[in-house]
Amino acid sequence: MKQALIPEFYDLSERILNSGDGYWGNLGYWQPGNDYSMACEGLARQLAAAVDLNPDSRVLDAGFGCGDQLLLWLRDYHIEYLCGINYSISQTELAQQRLSHAGYHDAANNIHQSDVTVLSESTEVTTKNINTVLALDCAYHFPSRKKFINDSYKILKHASNDDNKTIGFTDIILAETAAGNKISWEKRLFLNIMLRLSQIPQHNIMTLSEYENQLKQAGFEHVVSQDISDQVFLPFGHWLNSQEDSIKKAAGKRSVWLKYKITTVFLAWAYKNQVLRYVIVSAAVES
Template identity: 40%
Template sequence: MTEFHDLAELALNRDNQSWGNLGYWKSATEYSDACRALALLLGEQAGLDSQSEVFDAGFGCGDQLLLWLTDFRVAEVRGVNLSRSQTAFARTKLAAAGFKAAAIVQGDINNSETWHVALGGNRPSHVLALDCAYHFPSRQAFIAQAHRQLAPAGRIALTDFMLSDRHRSGSFTHRLLVWMLKRSHIAETNIVHRARYLDQLRTAGFEEVRITDISQHVMPGFASFVRTSPASAKADWPARLKHAVTGRFLQWAYRRSVLRYFVISATRSGR
């Protein structure tokens, strides 16, 4: 069966790189560099260090797992990813680099049993979701599950889409957005205004919430790259179409102030 989340982004990367996010294009000009920059930004906002025990919700092909381990030198990495092909790729990548991949599992992030299998009874200090939470069946359920599983004073950190404050539901633009979300395997309920997103975090029990708009360094950069880079031409036709449509959609959503892209972090309250 064909997976929506597959290995299509491999064609955009340099050799031996397998990133799969939208990238942070503030100074980067190549896809692999931009993707790495977005991961670094997330790790910095999460406050990762050598004491961190990381649970990565949606780790793609494994490049970010290696970054947590090598650049931030975290104590442990565990994670769940929906894609079978990506999970197999990540396992091979980690093993080749000399890291244990047993705690990297395939499954649905909204299934509590999947968390149990990956965590093995441990409580991580950090839950990360790099450019993937909007694809979860329910981001709100994910946030609640993260709060239950995190250690006391643990932190959640994500990069994610929200509706622009200027965007209004019921308009033609909104109906077009809903149509695009459905075809992008994104639940409409995951795309909310900033105030609603903040409420979801606080309702789940998070505090010290920090939300930073990085849209200008993400959305137009990815759109420009897939439109002009020869790298995108290396992909097969379905992948090229997927990248082109994504790029055009992001350019439209940015220019029309429909969506904005943020890096978010928060601290678990309570015991």
């Protein structure tokens, strides 16, 4: 894997959004009274519930950020085994340090900086009887979600002696009302520009029915989805706007604040114009 020669797109900048010692970096599942860290943890717990995370879970976490969710899986769900891959160099190094500092030395050694496109080539993954694959608020950034789904199915299918083999996502999808020619070319153009700026491949933004079909075509069964758009898109923007002064001060650079502000404007536009939705999706592999 080539080392980054320019500033990383996925870095440690979300630290300024967090309270306490958090480094969370997702859009959050918002309830009244939440701050950013609480909302991000809430989204992680929604995903954990969708896949029934438990002490028998042997987890591969793809796109684990700075490690907050890894610590949550280990501390609160007492999972049996953890490994993970993450594209960002700086995030992965920090996550390894945080796991080691918390006493999870084996887990720290089992998470690596890597691209999900080589998932099926990792012996750390393929030899450990992984029964749960997680992608928390990140799969829309993958070079190909379809390849990730297919590779995950192969990994889960070969896990021995396990009746609960599950994959789970929290993810952005295309609203059915925006599919095909149902939106104007101006909205389609704006969507494509924003996806490019956000480093989201256009082919990853598909309708829920297309998403479910990809899972089924890979071999997954019992596909379950839940639309949580109302708890994600607008509340994230409302919170960010309410914290504008403190975040600007913490950010230092105007470009850092603008990154978050533009994100909230885009998500609000996509939500209000029924272009994008936010979902939790899980599916199982039959033993």
